[in-house]
Amino acid sequence: MIDLHCHLLPGIDDGPLSLEVSLAMARQAVDDGIVFTACTPHIYPGLYENTRAGIEAAVLEFRRELAAAGIPLQLGVGADVHLAPELAGAVRAGRVPTLCGSRYLLLEPPHHVAPPRFAESVFGLMTAGLVPVITHPERLTWIENHYAVFGDLVKQGAWMQLTAGSLTGRFGRRPQYWAERMLDEGLVHILATDSHHCDKRPPLLAEGREAAARRLGAAEAEHLVETRPQAILDDLPPAAVPPLPDVGAPKKAGKPGFWHRLFGNP
Template sequence: MIDLHSHILPGIDDGARNLDDSLLMAKTAVATGTTVLACTPHIKPPTYLNNGPAIDAAVNFLRSQLELADIPLELVVGADIHINHDLLDGLKTGRLPTINGSRYFLFEPDHNVLPPGMERFCASILAAGFIPVLTHPERLVWIERHYDLVCHLEEMGVALQITASSITGGFGRRVQQWSMRMLGENRVDIIASDAHNNTNRSTSLSDAWTLVEEQFGSACANQLLLENPQRILQDQPLLEKARDWNTVAPQKHGWLNLINRISSK
């Protein structure tokens, strides 16, 4: 699998606190089937002042440490970019890194309040040739009131990333329900760990793979956890969403049964 969202770089945001944490997170990723991991620290001034050149240097450092520790995990550069007014300029200059130098970048709006003008903002970024990957919409507090906007953004060409542990219930039932709904409606482009540590927010994607495979089929799991992430790394268009997944799970189990079955495991 390929994981395009992690806070594995040591000591530069609220993820790995030190190199030991980073190495443990890398070992977990390898042990659970991840071969490539994007290092995507927060960029959220004034709290997290990371930038492209500094992230490059931090990734190079961690690469060298993985090699010394004999951990076979390939790292690529990225960032978890909080919405800000000069985002487009930052992407153009390289101050804000895209994923592996592609046109795709992780884009995080405020969790609690819908930022005004989101639609116009995303349209201007898309028109400039960049593709926002909206991180974990299922966890946004405002999704309930503005799900139509999330759908509209997706239809405009914004990619959606769901967090692996949201699917498996790690953020509670409400978040899990939104995850399953968006998966069932074929709104999701990639699944990633958004790992912050080696305990409750780990780098493991394997449980999410199992659950998605069970509910939506192996082609779906493969598309969201391997093929689309690979396409992003190679700066290629994402795969068409297979509309037949749309009907499989609800017809088989119904949404509530589905969630109950998952929750009782």
Template sequence: MIDLHCHILPGIDDGAKTMDESLQMARIAVADGIHTLACTPHIYPGMYMNDGPGIAHACARLQAELDRHGIALKLVVGADVHLVPGLIEGLKNGRVPTLHGSRYLLLEPSHTMPPPHLEASVFNLIVAGYTPIITHPERLTWVESHYPVFQQLIAQGAWMQVTAGALTGVFGKRAQYWGERFIGEGHAHLLATDAHSTGRRLPRLSEGLEVARRLVGDREASRLVTERPTAVLKNLSPEDFEPTQKEADRPSMIGRWFSKRRPSP
């Protein structure tokens, strides 16, 4: 499996604090069946002042330590990017890294309120040649009132990434419901760990993958952690890759099932 969202680099954001913790996270990932992992620290001006060259240096340093300790994990560069002014310019000049130098980037919206002009901002990124991957939409406090907006973003060309832990209840019943809904209704392209530590938010995909299998079957679940992440790392065009399985391809009763399970706000 491939994990395209992990805060494993030590001491540069709210993820791993030390090199020892990073190495332990890597061991957990490998034991879970992850062979390639994207190092994606936050880039958030005023809070996490990371940049492309610094992330690449930290990634190379951690890779050397993994190799020295015989941990069979391949690292690639990325970032968990916030929607701020000058983002497109930063992507073009390398200050903001995409995933493995591809057209794909992780885009993290505000957790507490919908960003103003979100659809226009995503559209501008796509026009500039990038494919934004919206991270953990199931965990945003405003997902209930904006679920159709995420579907519109997908129609524009954006991808959605659901957190594996959300599917197993790590973030509560509400995030679990919306994570299952994004997966079950065919609105998720990727499953990732968004791991930050060796504790509650650890780098493990397999348990969430089992939930995805129950919702969409083995073939589509495999696409979430293998085929589509591979397409990202190879910089394949989204148009050249098989789309998500749409709700219309499955029994219409799935929509009623989610309606009955919807948690109270």
């Protein structure tokens, strides 16, 4: 399996603070069946001022540590890029990395507030030749009142990345509901771990693949963790990648009736 969203590098963001924890996470990933991990620390203006050059240097150093420790995990360079003004220019100028040098950009929307003109910002990145891969929409607290926008973005060519642990309930019932709904509606391109540590947010992908296989079958589950991530590494155009599953007509977009009946307005 290929994990394209992981905070694996030590001391560079809110991921592991020490090399020992990073190495332990890498061992967990290998034991889980992950062969390739993109190191994607946050780039968040004013909070995590990482740059492509800094991340590349940290990946080189961590590769040496993995080799010395005998851990067979391949690493790539990327970033968990917070949505910010002038992003396309920063990518073009080489300050912000895409996923492993491809046209695919891991894009993190704000967690708690729907950004103004969110769809327009994503479209703007596409106009610049990038394919935004939206990180964990299922965990955004504002998804409930803006669900339709994610379907619209997918239709326009954006990709969606679910966190594997959302499908298994690691983040609670609310993200699990949205993760399953997006999966069932054929709106999800890839799964990733978004791991930050060994325990609370471990680098485990197989459990997500299995949960997805139970809903959509083994072939689509493989697309989520292998085929489409590999296509990103190969920088294939989206038209050359296995399409999203045809799951029939989507449920009525908008308010989640099931969720509201169960829990009210969270």
